[in-house]
Amino acid sequence: MQLREVLSWQTTEGRPLTLHGRTITPISQALRVSTPVGGFVWNRPVAVLVAEGDVVTRQPIVDVTRFALWAMGGGAVLSIVIAALVRRRVRPEEA
Amino acid sequence: MNDELQLIMEKIPSQREANALVERLFVVAEPGAVYSEPVTQGEYTVITAREVTIGLGFGFGGGGGTGPGEDEESAGEERASSVGAGYGTGGGGGGTAAGRPVAVIEIGPSGVRVEPIVDPTKISIALFTAAGSMGFMLLKMLQQMRGD
Numbered sequence: 001m002q003l004r005e006v007l008s009w010q011t012t013e014g015r016p017l018t019l020h021g022r023t024i025t026p027i028s029q030a031l032r033v034s035t036p037v038g039g040f041v042w043n044r045p046v047a048v049l050v051a052e053g054d055v056v057t058r059q060p061i062v063d064v065t066r067f068a069l070w071a072m073g074g075g076a077v078l079s080i081v082i083a084a085l086v087r088r089r090v091r092p093e094e095a
Numbered sequence: 096m097n098d099e100l101q102l103i104m105e106k107i108p109s110q111r112e113a114n115a116l117v118e119r120l121f122v123v124a125e126p127g128a129v130y131s132e133p134v135t136q137g138e139y140t141v142i143t144a145r146e147v148t149i150g151l152g153f154g155f156g157g158g159g160g161t162g163p164g165e166d167e168e169s170a171g172e173e174r175a176s177s178v179g180a181g182y183g184t185g186g187g188g189g190g191t192a193a194g195r196p197v198a199v200i201e202i203g204p205s206g207v208r209v210e211p212i213v214d215p216t217k218i219s220i221a222l223f224t225a226a227g228s229m230g231f232m233l234l235k236m237l238q239q240m241r242g243d
Binding site: 010012013014015017019020022024027028030032034035036037038039040041042043044045048049050059060061062063065066068069072073074075076079080083086087 | 099101109113114120121123124125126127128129130133138141142144145146147148149152153154184188195198200202204206207209210211212215217218221222225226228229232233235236239240241
């Protein structure tokens with residue numbers, strides 16, 4: 001079994017929709033994990049492509065909630081690292 | 096013994112069926128699972144975008160064995176002339192699925208707008224947890240510096 005068969009990260013375009021002279025194509029990104037004893041899928045919206053005549057613009061879809069959660073998680077990890085470093089610096093002085 | 100093995104193998108679901116089940120799971124990986132059908136009201140059309148997470152795991156197995164017959168074993172007499180046999184199979188599985196709205200795509204005469212959806216409940220729970228852990232670490236750090 002190859003790694004590509006087990007783990008894949010794919011970007012897929014959805015069905016285009018034409019409205020008000022614009023063609024809107026949604027794009028999603030999926031992480032697929034497939035093993036003989038189960039599987040996992042994480043699928044998220046990434047952007048929409050807006051085609052107006054010859055001009056194609058990409059409007060990203062920002063997941064504000066996930067961004068906030070990652071920022072808080074990062075802050076918590078950073079505080080733990082700083083606390084550990086301070087503790088290490090204080091200990092030799094005590095000795 | 097070969098008959099018993101055959102019987103056990105027949106009772107256990109085949110790996111092909113299990114793979115088919117996992118393949119059905121990957122329908123969620125299609126963009127149709129993330130973007131809703133467009134809803135039109137007047138000149139405006141709205142499409143919702145969501146994040147989808149789904150997981151599934153399962154396992155199955157079986158086994159069997161042979162031994163002395165019940166009567167001979169309890170009586171402690173000479174080795175069994177008849178042989179007892181038993182076998183068993185089992186399996187189990189579990190899964191999880193979650194979805195969360197991420198944004199609303201609004202298509203109108205003036206253009207296309209992507210409006211993010213913020214989940215205040217999730218953010219506030221994470222904020223309190225992070226602030227609690229950071230406060231705890233700060234307290235420990237201060238105690239350490241004071242020499243407690």
